[in-house]
Amino acid sequence: MTPFESIKIRPLSKGDVDAIVQIDEKVLGESRKEYWERKLRLTNDKSSQISLVAELEGKVLGFILGDVSGWEFGVPDTIGWIDTIGVDPAYQIKRKDLPLL
DSSP states (O other): OOGGGGOEEEEOOGGGHHHHHHHHHHHHSSOOHHHHHHHHHHHHTOTTEEEEEEEETTEEEEEEEEEEOOOSTTOOTTOEEEEEEEEOGGGOOOOTTOOOO
């Protein structure tokens, strides 16, 4: 089994806020807990919002926030939009020689 096969993808929950704050802090170098609490609260209020986390052995390694909605200029309402992607730097793959999955 490869490490990728052990990663579990599941819906984001309110209990994930601390893990998201930690990932964000590792990437940006500052804590923005209030920002993420507000953003996730607003996210939970939108029925079209799609938010997932990736975890390994119970630890959140990354997250993605997205939405499904139409836009202006004739774009259909079945289009998915990515809002935010966060990956713990310890789990980011930076090697250029890895094959695409």
